[in-house]
Amino acid sequence: MTKPTVYILHGDDLFGIQRHLDSMLAKMGDPGMAELNLTRLDGREASEDEIHNAANALPFLTDRRMVVLSHPFTRLKSEPGRVRFRAILDNLPESTALVLVIQDEFERGDWAALPGKHWLRRWMAEAEGKCHYELSQLPALRAMPEWIRREAKAMGGQFSGEAAAALAQHVGSDTRAASQEIEKLLTYVGRSREVEGDDVELLSAQSGQANVFEMIDGLAAGNASLALNLLHRLLEEEDEISMFGMVVRQFRLLLQTREILDEGGRLDGVIQEVDRREFVAKKLIDQAGRFSMTRLESIYHRLLEIDEAVKTGQTGMAVALDILVVELAR
Numbered sequence: 367m368t369k370p371t372v373y374i375l376h377g378d379d380l381f382g383i384q385r386h387l388d389s390m391l392a393k394m395g396d397p398g399m400a401e402l403n404l405t406r407l408d409g410r411e412a413s414e415d416e417i418h419n420a421a422n423a424l425p426f427l428t429d430r431r432m433v434v435l436s437h438p439f440t441r442l443k444s445e446p447g448r449v450r451f452r453a454i455l456d457n458l459p460e461s462t463a464l465v466l467v468i469q470d471e472f473e474r475g476d477w478a479a480l481p482g483k484h485w486l487r488r489w490m491a492e493a494e495g496k497c498h499y500e501l502s503q504l505p506a507l508r509a510m511p512e513w514i515r516r517e518a519k520a521m522g523g524q525f526s527g528e529a530a531a532a533l534a535q536h537v538g539s540d541t542r543a544a545s546q547e548i549e550k551l552l553t554y555v556g557r558s559r560e561v562e563g564d565d566v567e568l569l570s571a572q573s574g575q576a577n578v579f580e581m582i583d584g585l586a587a588g589n590a591s592l593a594l595n596l597l598h599r600l601l602e603e604e605d606e607i608s609m610f611g612m613v614v615r616q617f618r619l620l621l622q623t624r625e626i627l628d629e630g631g632r633l634d635g636v637i638q639e640v641d642r643r644e645f646v647a648k649k650l651i652d653q654a655g656r657f658s659m660t661r662l663e664s665i666y667h668r669l670l671e672i673d674e675a676v677k678t679g680q681t682g683m684a685v686a687l688d689i690l691v692v693e694l695a696r
Contacts, residue, residue: 369430370498371458374490376468376480380673381542382502383467387434390465394432403431406678409440414447418454425461436467436674439479452489455496469670472503504541507640510534514544518561523552528563535641536566538619543611578612579649581691582620586656590695597691606683610676613687614669621662623647623654665694 373390375383394400405420417435425431442448458464470479480486490497505513511530518525525533525548533551537543547569551561554569578600584593600609619640626635636647654662672686 368460368495369463370496371460371462371464372455372493372497373463373465374468374486374497374499375465375502376470376477376499377502377504378469378471379502379504379541380469380670381545383469384677386500386502387465387467390432390463394430395428399426399428400432402426403428405431405433407433407435409435409437409442414441414450417451421454421458421462421464423462430461430463432463432465434465434467436469438466438468448485452485455489455493458496469674471666504539507534507539510537510539510544513541514548517545518548518552521548521552523548523555523557524560525551526560526562529561529566532563532566537611538615538641540611540615540618543608543615546608546611578616579653581613582616582653585691585694586653588695590692593691593695594688597687601684601687606687610669610672610683610687613690614666614673617662617666617669619650620654620657621659621666623650624657624659624662627651627654628659668693 375386377383391400391404394403403425405423407417407420409417412435417433420433423431438451442451455464468480470477472478476482490499511527511534514530514533515525515527518530529551533544533547537547547566551565551569554565555561581593581596581600584590584596597609600612604612622640623636626639631639633644633647633651636651637644640650641647657665668690672681672690675681676683676686
């Protein structure tokens, strides 16, 4: 059976997307040989010729090579550009696996970057066996406890229903942060017993998330000094990746809250859709009132850029967080 030549990894769950990509890379065999047959390109910088040449290069001492193209739509604003890109997709050699990584946001019932009527959707429908599509979508808040229990089982442990619900309250829909907390909790119980609610309350950082609230208060007030001070205090308690996960989660909650408020919703709507704890919902409403939807969307896009820059080795997380705080407090 002929393998697909185009793989589309799409969605708002960046942790899930990275997992799929890591799985594909692992299947390439020996890491040293795989590296020789792997090209990573960023559609915001790569030229059409670079993409074409990488996609048509021959593999070295193996059957297939992989080209990972992130942000593929950046330079495809004109119809002639889209036609040429479709030609690349249509004419890929069987020895190439072209992976399109499409980070997206689900807004008002559809995806922003790859909506239902997008030209690439039409190409996918016509491509038959040439294309494999993988959607990674963040779970809804109500679905997170079950996601946590499945993830724990895959890691060789178990969570009680109470523990899963408690952890979901801490991490929201942030699958990366949830996975890190699950690993920490399973290590704590030695995978010899079920993680209970008390374990979650003991080890999961409520205080850290509370201080993130304070830090964002400082950002909203334009107080860079206060925000940096709180950031550095948090980094003494949390590792950089967990800290970044809490910041991402907080702005995601603020986006959800702002959308509810803009549509005429009130406290009960935020409690039902965002966070069931009334005191947290009230705090979210207060903070969301200090940002416009446009500002929150801009900040969230910036967080996605930082996540990618750190993963690709362009910057370190500690430096990126310092720069972010200074930028947002202006």
